[in-house]
Amino acid sequence: MTKVLQSDDPKANYLLAALSEEEITRLSAVLQPVSLKLGMVLYESGEQLQDVYFPTTAIVSLLYIMENGSTAEIGITGNDGVVGIALFMGGHTTPNRAVVQSGGTGYRLSSRALKAEFDQAGIFQKLLLLYTQALMTQISQTAVCNRLHPIEKQLCRWLLINQDLLQHNELIMTHELIANMLGVRREGVSIAAGDLQKKGLIKYVRGTMTMLDRAGLEAEVCECYEVVRNEYDRLLGPYVSKFRQ
Amino acid sequence: MTKVLQSDDPKANYLLAALSEEEITRLSAVLQPVSLKLGMVLYESGEQLQDVYFPTTAIVSLLYIMENGSTAEIGITGNDGVVGIALFMGGHTTPNRAVVQSGGTGYRLSSRALKAEFDQAGIFQKLLLLYTQALMTQISQTAVCNRLHPIEKQLCRWLLINQDLLQHNELIMTHELIANMLGVRREGVSIAAGDLQKKGLIKYVRGTMTMLDRAGLEAEVCECYEVVRNEYDRLLGPYVSKFRQ
DNA sequence: ACTTGTATGTGCGTTGTCGCTCATATAAAA
DNA sequence: TTTTATATGAGCGACAACGCACATACAAGT
Numbered sequence: 001m002t003k004v005l006q007s008d009d010p011k012a013n014y015l016l017a018a019l020s021e022e023e024i025t026r027l028s029a030v031l032q033p034v035s036l037k038l039g040m041v042l043y044e045s046g047e048q049l050q051d052v053y054f055p056t057t058a059i060v061s062l063l064y065i066m067e068n069g070s071t072a073e074i075g076i077t078g079n080d081g082v083v084g085i086a087l088f089m090g091g092h093t094t095p096n097r098a099v100v101q102s103g104g105t106g107y108r109l110s111s112r113a114l115k116a117e118f119d120q121a122g123i124f125q126k127l128l129l130l131y132t133q134a135l136m137t138q139i140s141q142t143a144v145c146n147r148l149h150p151i152e153k154q155l156c157r158w159l160l161i162n163q164d165l166l167q168h169n170e171l172i173m174t175h176e177l178i179a180n181m182l183g184v185r186r187e188g189v190s191i192a193a194g195d196l197q198k199k200g201l202i203k204y205v206r207g208t209m210t211m212l213d214r215a216g217l218e219a220e221v222c223e224c225y226e227v228v229r230n231e232y233d234r235l236l237g238p239y240v241s242k243f244r245q
Numbered sequence: 246m247t248k249v250l251q252s253d254d255p256k257a258n259y260l261l262a263a264l265s266e267e268e269i270t271r272l273s274a275v276l277q278p279v280s281l282k283l284g285m286v287l288y289e290s291g292e293q294l295q296d297v298y299f300p301t302t303a304i305v306s307l308l309y310i311m312e313n314g315s316t317a318e319i320g321i322t323g324n325d326g327v328v329g330i331a332l333f334m335g336g337h338t339t340p341n342r343a344v345v346q347s348g349g350t351g352y353r354l355s356s357r358a359l360k361a362e363f364d365q366a367g368i369f370q371k372l373l374l375l376y377t378q379a380l381m382t383q384i385s386q387t388a389v390c391n392r393l394h395p396i397e398k399q400l401c402r403w404l405l406i407n408q409d410l411l412q413h414n415e416l417i418m419t420h421e422l423i424a425n426m427l428g429v430r431r432e433g434v435s436i437a438a439g440d441l442q443k444k445g446l447i448k449y450v451r452g453t454m455t456m457l458d459r460a461g462l463e464a465e466v467c468e469c470y471e472v473v474r475n476e477y478d479r480l481l482g483p484y485v486s487k488f489r490q
Numbered sequence: 491a492c493t494t495g496t497a498t499g500t501g502c503g504t505t506g507t508c509g510c511t512c513a514t515a516t517a518a519a520a
Numbered sequence: 521t522t523t524t525a526t527a528t529g530a531g532c533g534a535c536a537a538c539g540c541a542c543a544t545a546c547a548a549g550t
Contacts, residue, residue, distance in 0.1 A: 066360065067468050072392050074385045089378040091373055091480050095472060096385065102520060121366065126335055131355045133334040136381055140319045143388035144309045147317050147428040149538070174497065183392040188537065206497055206546060223312050227340060235336050395506065419527065430508065435528060451516060451527055 008033060008105045011080045012056035015127050016107065018239035023117065023124050030113040031199045034062070038103040038172065042083055045097045051082035052114050057104030061181060063097045072146075072183030073158075075138045076101070078165030080232065080240075081131045087111055088118045088128055101173075102166065103183075123239075130235045137231040145224040151184055154191040156221035158182060159202065159211055164229070169211040178209075196220070253278060253350045257301035258324045261352065263484035267364065268369050273357040281305070283348040283417065287328055287338050290342045297329035297359050302349030304410045306426060308342045317391075317404075317428030320383050321346070323410030324375045325477065325485075332356055333363045333373055344441070346418075346426070347411065368484075373429070375480045382476040390469040396429055397437040401466035403427060404447065404456055414456040423454075 007083055011017040016024065036042075036058035043049050045065055053060065060083045062075040074096060077083050086094045109117075118125050145154055158181065164173055175189040182189065193209070196202045201216040202209055211217065218225075246433050255276055256262040261269065281287075288294050290310055298305065305328045319341060331339045354362075357417035362369050369411040390399055403426065407416055420434040427434065432469070441447045446461040447454055456462065465469075 010456060061453065066393065068494075070393060072389050074388050084511085085381075086378060089374045091375060091378045094378070095476055113291060119366065121364065129334045130336060132377070132381075133331060133336045133339070136330075136377075136384065137340060139381065139384050139388060140309060143319050143391055144311065144317050144428070146392040148311065148315060148389055183389070185538065186497095187539095190500095194499080204498095231340055242431060421527075431527090432509095432529085433507065435530095439529080449528095 007243075008056050010054070010056075010107055013054040013082075013107065013129060014232065014240040015080075015082055016054055018123065018127055018236075020123050023122055027109070027113070027117060027124075031107045031109055033131050034106055034108045036100045036106050038100055040100040042098040043093070043102065045095050046093055048092050049087050049111065050080055051108045051110050052087050053098075053106050053108055053216070054082050055079050055104065055106040057167060058100055058106050059102035059104070059162060061099050061101040063099055063181070064095070065097060065190050070183065073181040073212055074142055075135055076161055077135070080165065080236075081135065082128060085128075085132050085135065087114055088125075089132065102162070102171065120211075123196045127236070127239060130239075134228075134232045134235050141224045141228050145222060146183070149222045149224065151182065151188045152195055153220065153222040153224075154182055155189065155192045155196065156201075156217050157225045159209070160214070160217055160221055160225050161228075163211050171209045171211075172207060173209055174207045225230065253301050255299070255301075255352055258298070258299040258327075258352065259481070259485040260325075260327055260376060261299055263368065263372055265368050265441075268364065268365075268367055272358070272362060272369075276352040278352055279353045281345045281349055281351050283345055285345040287343040287345065288338070290340050291338055293337050294329050294332050294356065296353045296355050297327055297332050298343075298351050298353055300324050300325050300351040301351065302412060303345055303351050304347035304349070306344050306346040308344055308426070309340070310342060315428065316425045318426040319387055320380055321406055321410065322380070325410065325481075326380065327373060328383055329422060330373075330377050332359055333370075334377065347407070347416065353467060372481070372484060375484075377475075379477045379480050383473050386469045386473050390467060391428070394467045394469065396427065396433045398465065398467040398469075399427055399429075400434065400437045400441065401446075401462050402470045404454070405459070405462055405466055405470050406473075408456050408459065416454045416456075418454055419452045479484055 033129055036055065042053055042060060046215065055077060056079050059076060059078045061073050064072050064074050083098050086092055118128065133141060145157065163169060175193060176186045179186040179189045193202065193204060197204065199216065201213045201220065255273060281300065287298055287305060300322060301324050304321060304323045306318050309317050311321050322354040328343050331337055363373065390402065408414060420438060421431045424434045438447065438449060442449065444461065446458045446465065447456055449455065
């Protein structure tokens with residue numbers, strides 16, 4: 001596999017792109033470009049974090065694992081945020097797992113460097129805290145959505161969120177894996193996906209799913225999608241708006 | 246209604262109790278004791294927050310309100326935490342409502358005073374961020390619990406959480422209100438509560454519910470309760486352990 | 491070409507929760 | 521005491537999601 005990192009740039013991550021000149025020069029000395037491969041575990045539930053990650057093209061899923069082994073996604077981070085919040089929040093770990101859901105690139109920052117920069121109390125700190133709040137909204141909305149909305153709506157939401165973070169419309173993902181994310185049965189996903197395909201909104205074959213009609217998906221999705229997106233824009237829009245289309 | 250505030254003390258709130266001498270003297274000049282009455286709305290969804298609240302005997306519920314009016318609780322704060330996280334996270338507001346679920350007392354801190362103290366980057370800041378992380382765990386677990394566990398288990402969890410924050414075993418709360426918290430039908434709560442009552446774990450009459458057998462409830466509850474509690478203890482235990490029994 | 495592994499489709503019966511309606515019981519107000 | 525409001529109990533049918541079992545279809549390797 002060839003190194004694709006040269007075409008990348010820290011500014012592909014919205015948070016890094018919004019830093020001051022001073023901060024970005026300080027950080028670029030310690031930011032390490034990394035290839036985040038599909039399935040890679042960035043941190044395990046309960047395990048002390050060593051680094052935070054700023055995805056650029058990769059998408060990382062925050063997964064909750066129950067005692068009986070069933071899983072559910074509580075949040076998704078791409079180039080809109082940072083993975084490893086527990087490091088600057090002070091907990092050093094969290095009871096969830098971070099898994100690369102869509103392979104790509106990102107930047108790694110060591111715990112030490114992160115704390116040093118965080119304690120400068122500049123824009124960096126501000127952005128990290130704002131992103132954390134945005135993530136809380138995402139998690140909250142997931143809680144509510146799980147409670148009140150049918151699988152098909154949730155699948156739409158999940159697809160739209162992923163499309164926002166992807167640079168393209170193709171998702172390498174089986175129904176089985178999606179089911180693990182949504183915390184439902186594989187069959188449930190197959191049926192919902194089958195419906196969406198009949199409606200012409202998506203198409204899929206053996207592990208790849210393509211979003212065909214974004215407007216159509218937005219018409220199907222529950223309010224939860226927009227609430228989270230609007231809140232992200234409200235919180236971070238002033239800093240990153242120029243980078244979102 | 247008589248003022249009951251004289252018997253109260255900021256140190257009844259775990260976070261305030263864990264501050265340094267210096268911090269607490271600085272803050273006690275600006276902390277205002279307040280009576281938090283049942284049903285009082287501390288902030289509305291989307292409304293700019295003016296103050297944060299440190300409950301002492303009151304319990305505050307973080308409620309999510311859907312477009313169709315249905316509600317669901319995403320978190321609960323009592324004397325273990327602080328209400329109004331959006332103020333120091335930088336968002337100034339959040340898409341949820343904070344309602345007093347159990348009347349009592351607390352301390353109010355103005356936005357200005359909060360920010361001033363937060364920016365001192367002392368224990369106060371550290372505790373607020375740690376509590377925020379604990380709250381994220383609570384919200385995450387709610388998301389997962391909503392997805393995977395039946396109403397009766399969730400009711401057990403909700404009762405235990407409340408008991409932890411109460412100084413007694415009696416909850417002034419109708420099935421209808423509990424249903425709004427859990428985001429389920431009133432009948433669902435009635436049936437679950439009826440079951441628990443048959444098992445002798447609780448008893449209730451018209452708007453008051455009494456926890457009779459804590460060990461029994463702990464035997465019934467899903468893992469979600471303990472995960473959240475353990476994570477709180479892990480994060481804040483070093484600072485507040487002496488104040489929890 | 492054939493086998494094997496994996497992805498998706500389909501069809502059960504079961505359960506939990508839903509929305510609805512109405513009955514009953516208790517508390518508060520008149 | 522009587523009336524009124526509110527809290528809880530109970531009984532429908534409907535439906536979404538469950539767990540399970542198995543069929544089919546496609547892909548990769550031998």
